Amino acid sequence: MRRNRIIPFLACLFALPLAGGAHAATVCISDTPSLVTALDAYAYQGDGSTLTIKLVQGTYPIGAALGAQWHSAYPNSVGFKLLGGYTANCTGRQVNPANTVIDGLGQTGAFFGLTVDGDANALVEGVTFTRLVGDSTVGHAFSLGLDADTSDVASTEVRYSRFTSSSASAIVYLEAAQMRFVNNVVSGNTTSGNRAAAVFADYSYNADSMLVASSNTIANNAGGPGLRVDTLNDPSARVSEISDNILWHNGSVDLSLGNFDSANNALIVDYNTIGVATGYTPDASNLSFDPHFVNEAAGNYALASNSSAINSGALFQVWGFPARDITGGARIVGSRIDRGAYESSIDDTTTAIVSTTADNGDNNAPIFGSLRAAIKAANAASGPYTIRFNVSGGCPRLLSLAAPMLDVTGDVTIAGDTQPGWSANTHYGSFDANLCFYINGAGNSNTPWALHVPSSAPTSARLVVRGLGFAGFNDAAIKLEGGRNHRIAGNQFGAVAFTPANNQAIRVTGNSGAAYIGGFDDEGAVNLIAGSASAGIYLDNAAGGSVIANNVIGFQPDGLGNGSNASGIFAFNSKNNVIQYNTIGNSASNGVTLSGVGTSGSRVQYNTIGMSYDGSPAGNGAAGVLISFAAKNNTIGAPLNATWGGNFIFGSAGAGVWISPSGGAGNSVLDNSFWNSGGLDIDFGAAGPSANQSTNPATGPNNLQNYPVLATAARDPAHGIEIVSGTLHSAPSTTYRLDLYYGPSCSSTAAGRGIARYPLQQTWITTGALGDVPFTTSVLFGWGGLPLGAISATVTDPVGNTSELGNCVAETLADLIFANGFD
Secondary structure (H helix, E strand, C coil): CCCCCCCCCHHHEEEEECHHHCEEEEEEECCHHHHHHHHHHHHHCCCCCEEEEEEECEEEECHHHHHCCCEECCCCCCEEEEEEEECHHHCCECCCHHHEEEECCCCCCCCEEEEECCCCEEEEECCEEECCECCCCCCEEEEEEECCCCCCCCEEEEECCEEECCEECEEEEECCCEEEEECCEEECCEECCCCCEEEEEECCCCCCCEEEEECCEEECCECCCCEEEECCCCCEEEEEEEECCEEECCCCCCEECCCCCCCCEEEEEECCEECCEECCCCCCCCECCCCCEEEHHHCEEEECCCCCCCCCCCCCCCCCCCCECCCCCECCCCCCCCCCCCCCCCCCCEEEEECCCCCCCCCCCCCCCCHHHHHHHHHHCCCCEEEEECCCCCCCEEEECCCCCCCCCCEEEEEHHHCCCCECCCCCCCCCCECCEEEECCCCCCCCCCEEECCCCCCCCEEEEECCEEECCCCEEEEECCCCCEEEECCEECCCCCCCCCCEEEEECCCCCCEEEECCCCHHHCCEECCCCCEEEEECCCCCCCEEECCEECECCCCCCECCCCEEEEEECCCCCEEECCEECCCCCCCEEEECCCCECCEEECCEECECCCCCECCCCCCCEEEECCCECCEEECCCCCCCCCCEEECCCCCCEEECCCCCCCCEEECCEEECCCCCCEEECCCCCCCCCCCCCCCCHHHHCCCCEEEEEEEECCCCEEEEEEEEECCCCCEEEEEEEEECCCCCCCCCECCCCEEEEEEEEECCCCCEEEEEEEEECCCCCCCCCEEEEEEECCCCCECCCCECEEEEECCHHHHCCCC
């Protein structure tokens, strides 16, 4: 039996209630014995909780006590955070690993090992680990991994940390579904053995793993490779990324991908500095020049002024740039991010300063110090150009355009976050940034947009906009018709007092390449998009490829009030877009619309649609997600062979997801959770339930894929399973994914059909030669506290056609005698 353990320094410990009765324990640590006790306490945390250890700045000579036990809360799912850089009593924080050091003293047993279980996450940030010695079992000096290899959600992350003067097989070992190693320094270590590496990322078995290794400096480690990534032949649908690192002067090779199955695992390797690589041939974006550290011999891995790594990194990272460098300094200084963990102060751009809100509307002779003058200068520049702000007076400052703004035709960054008084947003799901510069179109017909990249712009044109507010533009506040790799982050569109609405906040159209709207792992990148008369975000560029992530769409800045757009996100004939982690609500029509035959390959995942961040209803006025006009091969929720990526869709006035009569085929709708839909949770064809077809597949949206007809559903609480029987009539000799859903009852808005409130485990069924299959299957029921309700199901064919949500059957309790195998 697991027992509760009370950490003796209660003055530093407090518990916060979480959903389901779990707690988050947070402790402030300033001495070594308390650190040992806090680490030991991880094993005693409750299921679903998170232990956060805040380290006060200083050195912790922990020695062998660090590895006195391997830290695990198995079988409980317990998160873990170890955060350095706090001031006394944890009242402030400066993230810089130089100020918080865990010292193993070179003692045998001075290693750190922690495993998480279930869907838990582990994070280490802002700590130096020095003089560690690998453990005697697996040889790692620092290890974050999984107790079981089956979770495709669990993550391990290390950022803004340093590892030095240690010896082991692997200095840093990571294993999880999602591994992130961002902005760290690993240097001056010694590795040995056949699995040696300074950093070893090991794909977790059958967990759809991915690795993000970006902006690290891994240098001067003796023995094995600098960075090693192994997949163990485990295919993954996720995209891994190795970008903007410096991998230099490591023992055997600097990058080892010899055990990476590139045929079945997507991997981006770009804009690194790599000395020697095996298992991979770097492309031209990866340099092999000496990175020229300030003092490599003394362990100073900042970049010297002549370093080729300065201002030469990627224009775009799939998973977003780090918010700062390893010292806590700004990212990005210059036209591009620097490679490695340190950002140089050298700015290679020509920079203009906006010092006035005045505007004369004259593109030939704009007012000196105006935004119009700055854009004119940017267009005339031969290379990347940054526009900064220093307008006198308090926040906010308002620019009312007197005429359409000059088009942007160069590589231009407009950095509203440089205006004195600006502060970043600090919360996902709301927008508390203090913006200090707003641009107002006043709803005039002669001010269609604030910023515009025309279709005639060269492909090198790029617009980055940060920290500005926009209101009153009758086309789109930002309209991107040309160029590529645009980035829109940390801005407010609409919900500005005493100003008219924008028609659209952002439009990506014409021959524009991809745009990155919002961001990952950075609250400061969130955009607020409210009050648009048309779509908040409209994508109709044929190239597609945009990323829309972590934006607040349809709310007031507090994330609670109604900031309705006519529709949230609308993609028309635009392919391969990624829509993830957004909060979308209060739309007059649909939350997300995918429309047009050219709209294919897009992913709508991990969004909260129809609810505010605090759980308040914010339903959309039609469907949560609409697929129409031949849009095809899109993913709403999980990929076909996975269970990650589900959306939470609440309170839609119509269907939760509706593939309309004009919708195309191959649209998968998997592993989402629906609450209080006004129609069928998963619907295609005419609104409301559609009958199964006598011949299937048939002509229509998703090929009118038949749903499975359930006959019985019995819950076996003793074994935590649901036993379901039914039949499917569809294509002959075909294997289908069968997804089961729990609802509290049958649907009151779609007679005879179910409610897909909680997705259960999926399984697979195969039809016979006549297209029929009777089935009885048992799946895990992970919601044991729920009362008996109703079960319904969908099937999805091998090319992604998901059926409607089928009939519902009331749950009964399983016959426990027969369930246990007695006659």
